[in-house]
Amino acid sequence: MDEEKLKYFAEIQKTHYVIIEYGIESTYDKTLKRINRGHDFQNVVDMLHLTKEYGIKTGGHMIFGLPGESRNEMMQQVETLNKLPLDNIKFHQLQIIKGTQMAKEYLETPENFDLFEMQEYINFIVQFLEQLNPKFVVERFAGEVPPRFLVSEGWGKIRYDQISTAIEKKLIELETWQGKKFNNKK
Numbered sequence: 001m002d003e004e005k006l007k008y009f010a011e012i013q014k015t016h017y018v019i020i021e022y023g024i025e026s027t028y029d030k031t032l033k034r035i036n037r038g039h040d041f042q043n044v045v046d047m048l049h050l051t052k053e054y055g056i057k058t059g060g061h062m063i064f065g066l067p068g069e070s071r072n073e074m075m076q077q078v079e080t081l082n083k084l085p086l087d088n089i090k091f092h093q094l095q096i097i098k099g100t101q102m103a104k105e106y107l108e109t110p111e112n113f114d115l116f117e118m119q120e121y122i123n124f125i126v127q128f129l130e131q132l133n134p135k136f137v138v139e140r141f142a143g144e145v146p147p148r149f150l151v152s153e154g155w156g157k158i159r160y161d162q163i164s165t166a167i168e169k170k171l172i173e174l175e176t177w178q179g180k181k182f183n184n185k186k
Contacts, residue, residue, distance in 0.1 A: 001047050010054040019088065020051050021059035027080040031066050045084065052085040060086050064124065065094030067112050075128060082133040089136045092143035093121050096151040103151040118155045126170045134179025141167050
């Protein structure tokens, strides 16, 4: 993204809905380097702020379960995300797609990967949501790749709507919601 494109999108948004989503993926430079993203976290921060300067809505994507990140490190990212000028956010659990460099690494050293089991991910997302800025619109809680494309078992034939329903049920069960603990961090 550059200023020329942002000027173009700013012009378009005068008559159309425009949002630019950035693949944040992780707030840790060590992870971004390890997965060969081609940028560091500060690049994302700078582009989000620049996009906002043009009055354009912003979105971000996060992947949970990237190699080298502990569950605690993943959870700590919420504090950094809360400070970003985001309107929307999408979450994805790591899914390893056949034929990719990550698939090759996974097959060679599966011990370097700590993939989420479905219930574990639901519990994680609920805890993450409790701390997440309530102004962010969460557009997606998880990714869905057809099982035939995955190297690992994934979650089987579970569909995205089933994951969303399970997350909603867990929120109700725990009497919690997005941002419940957000103000406690101020």
